[in-house]
Amino acid sequence: MTRLQHFGWFLARGFGPHGWGHPYLEWNHTWTRPGLYQDSARTLEQAGFDLLIVEDAPSLGSAETIDLRVRHAFGGPKLDPLLLAPYLFAATQHLGVVPTVNPAAYLPYTAARQFATLQHLSGSRLGLNVVTDTGSARHFGAAPPLSHDAAYDRAEEWLTGIRDLWHSWPDDALIADPARGRYADGSLLHETVHRGKYFAFDGPLNFVPFEQGDPVIVSPGGSGRGLGFAGANSDVQLALAPLDEASITAYRGKIHDAARAQGRTPEDIKILFAIQPVLVSSAEEADRLVAASAHPADATLRNIAERQSSDLETDLTALDLDSPLDLSVFGDHVSHGSIRRLVGTSDPDAPLRELLAAHAQLGRLRDGSGFVGTADELADRIEELGTWGNDGVLLWGDLHPVTVHRMLDELVPILRRRGILRSEYTGGGLRANLQSF
Numbered sequence: 001m002t003r004l005q006h007f008g009w010f011l012a013r014g015f016g017p018h019g020w021g022h023p024y025l026e027w028n029h030t031w032t033r034p035g036l037y038q039d040s041a042r043t044l045e046q047a048g049f050d051l052l053i054v055e056d057a058p059s060l061g062s063a064e065t066i067d068l069r070v071r072h073a074f075g076g077p078k079l080d081p082l083l084l085a086p087y088l089f090a091a092t093q094h095l096g097v098v099p100t101v102n103p104a105a106y107l108p109y110t111a112a113r114q115f116a117t118l119q120h121l122s123g124s125r126l127g128l129n130v131v132t133d134t135g136s137a138r139h140f141g142a143a144p145p146l147s148h149d150a151a152y153d154r155a156e157e158w159l160t161g162i163r164d165l166w167h168s169w170p171d172d173a174l175i176a177d178p179a180r181g182r183y184a185d186g187s188l189l190h191e192t193v194h195r196g197k198y199f200a201f202d203g204p205l206n207f208v209p210f211e212q213g214d215p216v217i218v219s220p221g222g223s224g225r226g227l228g229f230a231g232a233n234s235d236v237q238l239a240l241a242p243l244d245e246a247s248i249t250a251y252r253g254k255i256h257d258a259a260r261a262q263g264r265t266p267e268d269i270k271i272l273f274a275i276q277p278v279l280v281s282s283a284e285e286a287d288r289l290v291a292a293s294a295h296p297a298d299a300t301l302r303n304i305a306e307r308q309s310s311d312l313e314t315d316l317t318a319l320d321l322d323s324p325l326d327l328s329v330f331g332d333h334v335s336h337g338s339i340r341r342l343v344g345t346s347d348p349d350a351p352l353r354e355l356l357a358a359h360a361q362l363g364r365l366r367d368g369s370g371f372v373g374t375a376d377e378l379a380d381r382i383e384e385l386g387t388w389g390n391d392g393v394l395l396w397g398d399l400h401p402v403t404v405h406r407m408l409d410e411l412v413p414i415l416r417r418r419g420i421l422r423s424e425y426t427g428g429g430l431r432a433n434l435q436s437f
Contacts, residue, residue: 002383002419004437006392007049010238010274011399014055014100015079021072024402032079034087040399041088044095047412048422050433051096052088053129053218053238053394054081058105059136061313068309068317075310082114089122096430098127098218098236103158104140104151108194109201111158112165115215116207124212124429127236130155130219132226135313135334147332149225154198159217159233161194161201166214168192168204184208212429222337230269231258235434238394239273240337243381244368245388248273252389270434273385276396277371277378278362279407286372289362296360304356311338321353375410383420 018036019025029036044052060066060076069075081099088097101111119126132151137143146154173188192203219230220238230237241251256266280286296304298321305316314330330339346355363370365377373381382393397403415421426436 003386004422005382005386005390005420006270006272006434006437007047007415007421008051008053008236008272008392008394009044009049009399009404010394010396011052011054012276012396013073013398014057015081015084016077017073018398018400019402022400022402024400027400027402029400034084034091036401037084037399038087038091039401040404041092041095041097043401043404043408045092047408048416048424049095050392051098051127051216051218051236051430052399053098053127054084054100055129056081056100056102056131057133057136058102059133059139061135061310064315065309065313068306068315072306074307082118085118085126086121089118089125092125093123094125094425094427094433096125096127096216096433097122098129098216100129100131102131102133102136103155104133104137106158107201108158108161108199109165109203109205112162112205113207115162116166116205116210119210119215120208122429124210124431127216127218127430129238130159130217130233132221133335135331145332148223148336152221152225152229156229156233157196157198161196161199163214164190164192164194165201165203165205166207166210169207169209171209174208213431216430216434220337222340226337227254227258228261230255231260231264232262234269235431237269237271239271240341241273243273243275243385248385248388248390270391272392272394273390274394274396275371277365277373277407279375279378279411280372281374283366283374283377286364286366286374286377289372290364290370293360293362296357300360301353301356304359305352308342308356308359311335312342316352316356319352321356322351324349325352325355375414378411379414379418379420382415383418386420 018031019029041052056078057075061069085097085099132155134145134151137145168190170188173185175182175184189204194201216235217233218236218238219234221229222240237255239251241247252271255269255271259266259269309316312330312334342355344358346358362372365371365373365381395407416423426432
């Protein structure tokens with residue numbers, strides 16, 4: 001049965017050089033100024049989207065891959081999305097804005113106060129995409145990088161501490177009664193003394209309680225530890241999985257089991273699957289694109305290797321294309337999910353050429369083999385996901401106005417006519433919109 005789903009936009013490039021490498025660079029938008037992002041945020045809100053997630057990587061990576069990351073602006077430069085958020089809030093009224101934050105970069109008390117400030121200023125529309133990028137550790141102190149799972153342990157302590165600070169003011173501590181001449185009752189504030197493995201700080205926090213609940217927490221982790229973190233902490237899970245019924249059901253089951261293990265319910269977490277469609281005007285054009293991608297040239301494979309090298313902080317271009325990929329080339333800090341996305345379902349002994357070719361080859365929305373198709377075909381797929389219990393989708397792309405309109409101009413009317421995409425907001429901020437259905 002057709003039902004409403006939640007929609008978000010995942011800004012995969014982050015706060016970086018939008019338009020670079022594409023013809024629409026000639027629109028002359030300036031990526032370091034807010035206007036480009038404000039225009040697109042207003043379009044997403046007009047479309048009825050719940051949230052915009054802005055990727056980030058504070059580091060330019062290891063010495064061997066810095067040039068690969070900046071040469072074509074795959075992995076840098078990037079500016080801080082947390083500082084972009086106020087400009088996006090100023091341009092919109094309902095859209096949730098979710099900058100990516102790294103626990104290594106923010107001490108808990110400072111983080112709690114800054115995030116609380118944005119939650120108040122935005123009318124309760126702040127979300128936080130909590131990531132555990134360990135490769136950036138050297139920028140934030142002398143401590144050595146943590147292992148994958150230990151980084152999640154630190155993130156969990158960090159987030160628990162921030163929430164303790166947010167709740168160091170019980171609601172009845174704020175009186176704000178001019179007739180009584182009393183603003184607050186300090187005797188009710190919680191002392192909040194934290195001495196943990198990774199952080200030590202004291203409260204209470206210098207702020208006032210939220211009107212519409214805490215900022216929404218988003219997480220992208222796909223490892224066992226990452227799913228456990230989501231079950232305990234997340235309101236939204238940024239999900240990556242094949243979009244067939246068995247995979248969707250299995251992934252959702254893992255998240256729901258993780259939530260139950262923490263005393264939460266499946267309804268506490270909205271699971272949004274990220275997809276990167278290529279929309280074209282006709283089925284014939286989609287078939288032509290898919291056929292043309294079947295036998296990628298070496299230049300195409302090198303381009304993919306450069307992109308993957310940026311994400312994986314490992315120079316794949318220096319490896320032999322015709323030899324199997326030795327997974328030991330990846331350091332412990334490299335995201336397990338990124339490695340899985342590179343390898344996919346290929347034979348463990350498959351040559352690197354085959355792994356890269358799999359990323360070049362396109363498939364059709366119509367038969368479920370990929371994401372090339374018409375707006376109607378994409379709507380068919382999203383509607384089908386809803387029949388499997390899906391909460392919603394994240395469309396993956398740049399936030400350039402050309403990209404946003406190319407994706408949404410035909411799609412939004414189709415989704416609305418089918419009753420899949422909201423036509424109005426409930427009010428009350430991001431959390432209220434996510435809980436409205």
